[in-house]
Amino acid sequence: MTIPHVDRSALRRTIAVLNGKGGVGKTSLTANLSGLFADAGYRVLAIDLDPQGNLGNDLGYLGAGLGDGGAGLVVAGSTGVAPTILRDVRPRLDVVVGGESLHDLAAVLQSRRMSARGGGVTSLAASIGSVAADYDLTFIDCPPGNDVLQAGALEAARWVLVPTKTDDASRAGLREVARRFTEARKTNPDIALLGVALFGVNSSAKRVIAQAREALGQELGGQSLIFNATVRHVEAAAVDARNRGQLVHELERDVVSRPKWYERLRNPGVHTEPLASSAGVLAEDYQAIAEELIGRILAVEPTEEPVEVNA
């Protein structure tokens, strides 16, 4: 087969959200950061590369009966053609839908990796690259344990964002990322670690957080790659948001706009759905992560000279 070309210039704001361990916040970060940046006016593409397809729950399109279980991405990722895009799940936010069918994509890519014909996971990167130029930011929600799909994401990504919890097992997932990262650099030398973000932390466990930061710093050779912002564990808000197919800042809006507690007490006949009033706390954390993410990208991009206007 002809190995598809990967358009690197189109992929320079493609961010793989990756950790070798599940349940560390990859999908939540992908969904909420994508939504925040789209809300801020950027054109954003979120790619669900996870066979679990949970991004659809966070963004709500699965609940609305949309999505193909990743079938479109199987064809696109194995041939390099442009993937099917589910448009406008939010204003300016489009999605490439994942799901169970991605096991088939993994099988195809793995067989190609092991064959003498070459190509490996390049077709998946080429497919993503064929549409990334239409967006200001592209996020890839990576699966926790599918080696070949992770490799495909890293072949496409310019940046890697690693969410992790404070426990040892989650940090071990970071070491797995480092291994894959090193492997990816052979064919994608531009790839770089955007940072590691602590996710689901207990804000009262300051000593645990400090120890986790210290341990991460030792793993990474310094603290500079660790996000200052963290995402707190706010169970009620996270559950409410996912159950409603809302992003956390959207839930926060609903919480704010509903009648105040004293208004409900004054009008007991008015039924109001109970919502986690802690949504604002969680929304604040995602906002801080988003700001820091922009700062980290800007810290690199200004060092590249402005694009030379063709003489």
Place this chain on the structure above:
Amino acid sequence: MTSPKSSLGELPSRMKPADLGSAFGGSSRSDGLGGRLTPLRSTPAPLTPEASAESVHDIATPKLLETPETPDPVGNRAGESVVKTTREPAPATHPDAPAGGASQTIVVYLGLSVRERLRSGAGDLTFTEVVLTALDSSYGKLSKRFSEPDPPAGSMFAGRGRPRTRRNREARVQVSLRPLRDDIAVIDRLVTEVNAPSRSALIDAALDEYLP
């Protein structure tokens, strides 16, 4: 724990959405995020036309260069292979990219020294014209530039003694080019043919061969 930084804008960091969010019907969470990253997209966003007008691609694309019929003011030296005429038309890189004579902006990364030589040597020519001429001129040499070296004598490992690439030694800078879509397809085909790791590497090598 985490708190919004002052870079959020004028909103005090402790301001709660209850204060203003309900009044204006929106979230303050994305305030301060917009407009900080240079737009990347090559097609205008439907809801933010003003942003697309500031696109790097748009800025880097003088209308003058969209004229498909551009005479070759450099001329080709005798015996040089001409990529555009000695090959069959190549398919477009992206299936949704219409083939044809329309031009399209691409961004490539060049070594700083090559970019300086390009600036010095371009004269009145566009960078795009110089790049295409360089590819024509250096076509026969490019395969060798990207071929795997034989293992050094006394070693079974091909990687030993391999020279470090320019990428490792030198800063790279972005240069915008505006070739025809057909020419982009030829360039991509050439990338595959000579085993170059990227368009940027191919063009950097071609310019390095061609420019004084």
